[in-house]
Amino acid sequence: MGKRRNILLGGLAVVAIAAGVVAVRTATFAPAGIADGSDVRLAAVPAYDLDAAVGHLSAAVQLRTVSHQNPVENETAEWDKLHAWLAATYPATHGAMTRTILPNRTLIYHWAGSDPSLQPIIVMAHQDVVPVTAGTDGDWKYPPFAGTIAEQAVWGRGTVDDKGSLVGLFEATEALAKAGFRPRRGIYLVSGHDEEVGGTGAAAAAAKLKADGVKAIFTLDEGSIVLSDTPVIGGPAILIGIAEKGYATLKVTANAPGGHSSMPPAETGVGTLARAITAITDKPFPMEIRGPGASMLESLAAAKGGTTKIAVANQWLLGSQVKKQLAASPTSAAGFHTTIAPTMLEGSPKENVLPQSANALINYRIAPWDRSADILAHAKAAVGNAPVDFAWVTPPREPSRVSSTSSQGWKWIAAAARADAPDAVLAPMLVVGGTDSRNMEPVSDDIYRFMPMHFTVKESAMIHGTNEHMKIDSFRRMIDFYARLIATSAG
Incomplete structure (x- = not known):
């Protein structure tokens, strides 16, 4: 009984400490390093029609x-x-x-x-x-x-x-x-x-x-x-x-013997390409609350107050919930990670011909903390041993x-x-x-x-x-x- 009581008291103490930390961090929370321009003396607007x-x-x-x-x-x-x-x-x-x-x-x-x-x-x-x-x-x-x-x-x-x-x-x-x-x-x-x-x-x-x-x-x-x-x-x-995101388009190519569609092999070039695209998109870049996106979120949360301010001020405790909320909308999610978007596909010129080469273009918008080399490594890791080749369509533009x-x-x-x-x-x-x-x-x-x-x-x-x-x-x-x-x- 005494041991249980001690565990309970210890748990309550941890909760009390956590609550205190949350309260202090929320009360003192403010976006860092953002000047409001209030010390600027503005010039007048001249007359115009x-x-x-x-x-x-x-x-x-x-x-x-x-x-x-x-x-x-x-x-x-x-x-x-x-x-x-x-x-x-x-x-x-x-x-x-x-x-x-x-x-x-x-x-x-x-x-x-x-x-x-x-x-x-x-x-x-x-x-x-x-x-x-x-x-x-x-x-x-x-x-x-x-x-x-x-x-x-x-x-x-x-x-x-x-x-x-x-x-x-x-x-x-x-x-x-x-x-x-x-x-x-x-x-x-x-x-x-x-x-x-x-x-x-x-x-x-x-x-x-x-x-x-x-x-x-x-x-x-x-x-x-x-x-x-x-x-x-x-x-x-x-x-x-x-800041603005970087831009890169990766060409993923699957080469195959080709031939007549009436006698397809176990896997066609299109099938290999489809597996590669799925593997890449199934491994998105993680959401990260950092950089300009974090500064925006902090400014808005500080103004909003309430539970929003509590959550953003205490990401040590509630960070996963904040990320979940941001990820729920593609518009908001885009500011917090590198995005992956397959946009164009090319294969056979005719419906009954197996292509010797099938390719896809995948457009990336690169977050400030990533670089094009990270994108390429990420794609290669995602497809593993799949027999596909990679090439940039044009030289990537870094963030x-x-x-x-x-x-x-x-x-x-x-x-x-x-x-x-x-x-x-x-x-x-x-x-x-x-x-x-x-x-x-x-x-x-x-x-x-x-x-x-x-x-x-x-x-x-x-x-x-x-x-x-x-x-x-x-x-x-x-x-x-x-x-x-x-x-x-x-x-």
């Missing part, structure tokens, strides 16, 4: 700078029209800044600062847009390249990705130039011509900037937004991308650097974003797609990925999809944000 700006976005959408995967299909004349339109529409900007058009039609604008000892800033937005999926034009509420202004929005391909940012930047610089703004810190506006198909233009721009000796204090590009109904908190959050959340650049961007969304939670995040900004790593201390558009989760699905449109209120916020940021950081 919002109706005219909306008309300009409509006009830009009508220029069909569509990047097709096959470069032969790209109508380069549309890019030339866009450049001429920018010069005609924004004369004050073009009077204040020098313009360089690279041979591939990527643009570099430079507004020289009065103090060459100050590091410049780089702001980015690409010119090209994705095609409209064949046969879906009739699904659009308004024609995809008409730039229709209706329902308090501008409708059309590229309004969000990324002509909204491009036009917003030019509206901001035009207003600043007309108001007599003279930067102390230099400003570079870089606009790639082919972000949607690889970003060779941004890479060329970065090479030129490096050759010119440019080293910016920060770069800002597309990548994330103000999400109105952010998971975890159910409310608005300013999500600023501080980007992780930028600071306490730098001066971060503070300026955070302050400019919070000015129009004071009640939103500020949080860093991992961008799971790719942006042109990754090319600027050699010429920039930090890189941030953020557009101040206010979207719901549902609305964000229209990017690259049907009925893409920019709300006029979001467009106004974008112009104000860019004007504040440029005038504050470069003034």
Whole structure:
């Protein structure tokens, strides 16, 4: 009886200690190293004509700078029209800044600062847009390249990705130039011509900037937004991308004798390939609460409070439950591990022919803590002795650097974003797609990925999809944000 009593008392003591640890960790929990920009004194937004700006976005959408995967299909004349339109529409900007058009039609604008000892800033937005999926034009509420202004929005391909940012930047610089703004810190506006198909233009721009000796204090590009109904908190959050995943596509090939389908061997090349794909996808990369994803989760959990804060603050005890919740949604899970997605298959050219070679393409989005060598090793280990070969389709793109959340650049961007969304939670995040900004790593201390558009989760699905449109209120916020940021950081 005494022994049982001692065990019970010991168990209660352990529970009490654990409860105490949970209480203390929860009470003292706060995201580490994330500045809120409250010490930044923001510059005023100069006057501009919002109706005219909306008309300009409509006009830009009508220029069909569509990047097709096959470069032969790209109508380069549309890019030339866009450049001429920018010069005609924004004369004050073009009077204040020098313009360089690279041979591939990527643009570099430079507004020289009065103090060459100050590091410049780089702001980015690409010119090209994705095609409209064949046969879906009739699904659009308004024609995809008409730039229709209706329902308090501008409708059309590229309004969000990324002509909204491009036009917003030019509206901001035009207003600043007309108001007599003279930067102390230099400003570079870089606009790639082919972000949607690889970003060779941004890479060329970065090479030129490096050759010119440019080293910016920060770069800002597309990548994330103000999400109105952010998971975890159910409310608005300013999500600023501080890193982006790497990208790699692995070709898995199964070779076989081939022959007639009426006399198949025990296992065909297609069967071997199918087993290999299943083995690879059945061994996913583990969920890891670390890096930018962890910083975002901590920021949101601290704001949410309650059981969410308790769980995130006490991952030593509840980490498995937190990971389980994150893994339940592909959208949230993507920020916490390297993803594996088989996307293309190729086998026989005819239904009654056994292929001599069957292959699959598997697309990986690489988390900041993994590298392409880890991907290849992981795939080889998964298939074991299966007779398949591996090859990268193109050289992998490794994950980007992780930028600071306490730098001066971060503070300026955070302050400019919070000015129009004071009640939103500020949080860093991992961008799971790719942006042109990754090319600027050699010429920039930090890189941030953020557009101040206010979207719901549902609305964000229209990017690259049907009925893409920019709300006029979001467009106004974008112009104000860019004007504040440029005038504050470069003034």
